[in-house]
Amino acid sequence: MATSMRRTLVSLRSVTCSSLKSAQVPLDVRHPVPLYLPVRTKKRYFIPPAVNIKGKKEENPELKARAAGVVIRQQYLERPINIACTAGVFDPYIPPEGDSRLSTLSKEGLRQRTEQIRQSAASQLAIRKIKEHDSEFTTKTFAEQAQEIFIEAHNSLTQFNKERLHSLVTERCYPEMTRGNRYKTIRWTFVESLEPPRVVHARCPDMVTKGNLYGQVTVRMHSKQTLAIYDRFGRLMLGSEEQPKDILEYLVIERHLINPYGRWRLHGKIVPSWAPAKDPIIQTVAIPGPKLKPWEDLESLNYEVPKPAAVQWYK
Template identity: 85%
Template sequence: MATHMRRTLLVLHRATSSSLKNAEASLDVRHPVPLFLPIRTKKRYFIPPAIGIKGKSGGYTEDKARAAGIVYRQEYFERPINIACTAGIFDPYIPPEGDARLSTLSKEGLKQRTEQIRQSAASQLAIRKIKEHDSDFSTKNFAEKAQEIFIEAHNVLTQFNKEKLHSLVTERCYPEMTRGNRYKTIRWKFVESLEPPRVVHARCPDMVTKGNLYGQVTVRMHSKQTLAIYDRFGRLMLGSEEQPKDVLEYLVIERHLVNPYGQWRLHGKIVPSWAPSKDPIIKTVIIPGPDLKPGEEFDALNYEVPKPAAVQWSK
């Protein structure tokens, strides 16, 4: 019985193999050797894009993430806000043209004085609000105090004491005073005061909420100062240590009135439109030297600085 079954199976196997060979020959189908059978893996819903394709194609979008079932976090463009000081000067004081040049006895000087008295009504209301939060505030003594803050802040700036400078100037004024002074040497000195400082303007604005009050007082200061700025190589860039100059400045001192521990700090300066332009800064330029070989020394007496070749510009 077993032999009979074996014979039938061999006959069926030969018949099927011969039929398959005939079908492959008729279709001329050739299988690669070896034959790899694909196996289905886990279905991937989301495949991250390759590097460099983001700029070329549409890239990753929120719709694709939602279709893939991924929670897309919303991005908030938040800007930090500092409530210790305001972001600018509210209703800035407009200095009269020709200030510190016209005497009060002249006709134009009297016109300026009367105009200042007319504009002082809003300042009086602001001074009353400031006195409600600061009982020690006085326009006579505050001008001298503002001058002391100004002198101390500039002395600390020459020493690059950041911690002390933060307590004397606001967060708005700090970057304006320290920008570009990293590799420079500053020599500043207050010589004398030509006119006693006085309060010329006062405002009491609020920020964020109605009761969050800030006091801004503008002080006029006319003095003699010396300023000299040296670059990192020790070369003079601006000013002089020996020659003092007359400087007329309008300082804005600010304080957060609601904060019981707030202090009056330097907030900025008001530069009038008629003020003279500043002196240009002398920048250092590298002079190309000779190409020395190892072991050679540079002889400065026998070396001539090469002059640039003349260039003919065509119109």
């Protein structure tokens, strides 16, 4: 019994010694073993769309999103509209060339006369519709009222009174009057009226529905005005405050007739094709000069601005 126990102890001792020797093998510096062993992972079932995309058709992302359970919000391409005013001038008035009446004996004069008769007939029908909704409307007094609206709107523009300007011009005319005036100073005055204003055109269009009527009246106004625009540095860009100019304008005044609280407002201007071109804008340009030291002055140096050399341009 004792001999068998001794044999088992000897065998266990030999096994433990051999296991310890094998455990010391990886730690031996003389026999290095790689610390990271390549291990095969799961197979890659999803390939990013950027890989091997050439020569393949792109899949619909909406179908993928629906399959994944993601709800994509529908995009509406509709544009909101404002029914307080129309989007433009309906059947605009075409002023005769030079604002003069040609002889009916000529071909152009006869065509001009027939066009005036056609437009005046349509204007009379529109004035009847306007009087049905606005009993105080008359062509004699309305021209002076339109001129007052024009003067007050431009005075509000020079004073940057947005609340007052919104009540005098339509939502279509407001951005056209205020665009690009953020860092500018405007000086405008109405000197006098050279000719009494008069109504030359009237239309009564409808929008969205048949009974939603709008009144558009075109007023001819010939006056003397002054306009001066200064940039943010206070330099003159356009016009003059001292030199008035004779200006012939065709103003379009509009009102939403169905609205009981509607009022006549400035809607736009009609610029004829024969009108003279506008004056060019004087731009402020920085001319490079000499580099001055802190104790030097430009006037004391008598520096002359160099003029550009003449260049011959060949076609």
